Amino acid sequence: GEDVEQSLFLSVREGDSSVINCTYTDSSSTYLYWYKQEPGAGLQLLTYIFSNMDMKQDQRLTVLLNKKDKHLSLRIADTQTGDSAIYFCAERLDVGASRQLTFGSGTQLTVLP
Amino acid sequence: GAGVSQTPSNKVTEKGKYVELRCDPISGHTALYWYRQSLGQGPEFLIYFQGTGAADDSGLPNDRFFAVRPEGSVSTLKIQRTERGDSAVYLCASSFGPGETQYFGPGTRLLVL
Numbered sequence: 001g002e003d004v005e006q007s008l009f010l011s012v013r014e015g016d017s018s019v020i021n022c023t024y025t026d027s028s029s030t031y032l033y034w035y036k037q038e039p040g041a042g043l044q045l046l047t048y049i050f051s052n053m054d055m056k057q058d059q060r061l062t063v064l065l066n067k068k069d070k071h072l073s074l075r076i077a078d079t080q081t082g083d084s085a086i087y088f089c090a091e092r093l094d095v096g097a098s099r100q101l102t103f104g105s106g107t108q109l110t111v112l113p
Numbered sequence: 114g115a116g117v118s119q120t121p122s123n124k125v126t127e128k129g130k131y132v133e134l135r136c137d138p139i140s141g142h143t144a145l146y147w148y149r150q151s152l153g154q155g156p157e158f159l160i161y162f163q164g165t166g167a168a169d170d171s172g173l174p175n176d177r178f179f180a181v182r183p184e185g186s187v188s189t190l191k192i193q194r195t196e197r198g199d200s201a202v203y204l205c206a207s208s209f210g211p212g213e214t215q216y217f218g219p220g221t222r223l224l225v226l
Binding site for chain 1: 163
């Protein structure tokens with residue numbers, strides 16, 4: 001989606017931390033999401049953050065939200081080869097009856113052994 | 114069921130033909146969404162149902178696309194006079210209510226020859 005941008009590729013070594021970044025343009029976003037997509041599969045919800053929060057931690061995942069800069073990041077600690085996938089960030093605006101998610105183009109994470 | 118299911122998983126058709134794609138949401142989820150994902154892109158919103166009615170159909174690209182959800186559960190996305198540009202993965206998602214997290218199915222991969 002043109003309103004949500006992500007870098008296309010990220011490569012890390014197994015055991016390192018991964019940081020996937022996302023920028024969005026609409027400050028009216030209510031929720032921001034991270035989804036994971038493995039080859040040939042649908043989208044798996046990883047985590048989400050409400051727009052009035054700065055940070056959310058869930059086991060190996062940490063989400064940081066900077067509303068001023070409209071920047072969202074996902075940090076994966078101790079990255080494993082099973083984390084290799086495409087990661088999508090998405091925003092939800094809740095304008096009128098709309099509840100649609102607007103996705104970025106995805107970041108391909110490759111974890112090297 | 115345990116998750117959102119979609120049938121068929123793959124559909125090959127010829128240009129000009131009519132296709133129907135089915136989505137079975139998570140039991141008890143009142144909201145249902147259709148998205149389309151082209152190769153190398155994030156999903157793009159098509160239509161959102163709350164119960165039996167289409168609450169937001171602003172993402173449908175043209176009048177060849179239509180979706181129904183007659184009993185507020187299963188939904189069918191219908192594409193008339195298919196074009197090669199309709200080739201994509203069609204994803205369905207459901208949520209417990211309109212403001213809740215969306216859970217995605219595995220998608221239907223449509224190929225129009």
